[in-house]
Amino acid sequence: MNSIYEKALNFKNKYSSTVAFRIKKHSKVALNHLDQGETVEYVFVGQKNDKHIQMPNTFVFALTNKRMLLSKKRVFFGYLFYAITPDMLNDVKVKANIFWGKIIIDTVKELVTISNLSKRSLDEIETAITKYMIEKKNFIV
Template sequence: MNQDIYLGAKEFKKKYPKTIAFRLKAHAKVASKFVDNGEKVKYVFVAQKNFKSYEICNTNIVVLTDKRLVVATKRLLFGYFYRVITPDMFNDLTIKTNIIWGKVIIDTIKEKIILSNIDPNALPEIEENVSNVMMEEKKKYIQRESEVKE
């Protein structure tokens, strides 16, 4: 298991205690299966992947690497769910907040991923990290595409 992922999730949870997240080690183990050795982990955060804030049993770990965004969760009994958002698929990031928790909505070409039950104090940090890395990588991707066409 990539210890950077687990330690990053643990640090995030400690820094933002109002965030609801369970079983960090199990989720980190799933995420580390899909982060390649050549990828550098830049940021890790945890949240609930759901539509309603009262659904609190869908913890996901979100790993931002220098190449992509990995969203992973270990199911309770067996199996796991895993999504990858590459810079070319990334459209927009929306932040919503209310009194108790905040939401991060990642808009991709195919779907919207809603991550909720996040400590509102964490939202600016999440937005800054995800937006900066994804836009930087998207520029590189567009530049490579234009070079290939020429």
């Protein structure tokens, strides 16, 4: 079984109010792009968009020992895949609203907004991304 899918499903089951669809298909895209020797450290799901009303935009986000993977299988043809290397990451911002929250990852080139996340999941995601950035960028704490 696909370990990315299993971890994504565990996240979705743990934080069931997170909005996410077609997790298995999106996970398969990420799995196809894993390099040899690359291991998955943390996986979560969410909507890659700026607005809460853009619901059908689910991505699987995987932190590996080499990079951050963002993957989405399109409904009809093709897929979207982004890889963000640790040197491109700047900082993380968390916003909690009434029902859901969002994580904003500042990279050198753009802001990656992940919305419609369960408010309970925000601390776990922020901690995982921050630890990832510290470890991979070799910061001294």
